[in-house]
Amino acid sequence: MVLSVVALVSALGVVLSKNPVTSVLCLIVTFFTIAGHYIMMNAQFLAVVHIIVYAGAIMVLFLYVLMLMNLNAELEPQKRNWLKYAGAISGGALLVVLVAALRDASMPALSTNATDIGLIKNLGMILFKQYVVPFEVSSILFLSAMIGAVVIGKKE
Amino acid sequence: MPVQYYIFLSIALFCIGVMGVLMRRNAIIIFMCIELMLNAVNLLMVSFSKMWADAGRVDAGSAQLFVFFIMVVAAAEVAVGLAIITMVYRNTHSVDINILNRLKN
Structure with missing residues (x-):
């Protein structure tokens, strides 16, 4: 693909x-x-x-x-080389472990026919029926993040 | 197309993000790699949502809403994090994360 x-x-x-x-x-x-x-x-x-x-x-x-x-x-200050290799090796090891763990898992194939579950109408119904409280909490989170960014970035 | 394809794709993206966090020391690039990891998880969650929608579950849209909330949290995190990085840069004239050793004292 x-x-x-x-x-x-x-x-x-x-x-x-x-x-x-x-x-x-x-x-x-x-x-x-x-x-x-x-x-x-x-x-x-x-x-x-x-x-x-x-x-x-x-x-x-x-x-x-x-x-x-x-x-x-x-330029970015040059890190010691072995640290860079250690990072690459540990990331690659994580990749190998996860792939090896999930290689034999049997999963159904995704169909190619269209579902309308991702349309805004259905998602809006779910959002405002089941997840109203998280929605409001996320708006408060946004407000506090905005205020926090302004306060941190302000010159004192 | 099997779901495993998307699982492996998101594992690969996530591991690239982990490698970036471990290898680079520019704070902004580390931040972008964190965004990459969040997006790998989002991709996985959307593919599982599609899987359950194919299986006929009516509440498969909940996963897509979780992705939506993850995006909300990521946006808030980026706003605060970039403010902090700007502040660090203003005080130290560098975005090297080793500078942050000074937080110890």
């Missing part, structure tokens, strides 16, 4: 690229491919929200902070 290969390659690009701005752009590509996966799995609302929130808001925030700090000029 082309989309998955693009996702994995650009995710590797996030980790391996020297320039932080390149990392941000690779991460945006990854987010778009993940949104494509959401659309293929009939989660249209989530795909749209994902693009708006991640590609539209979060990555712009990252880019803004990066440009504000002007980090492209200065």
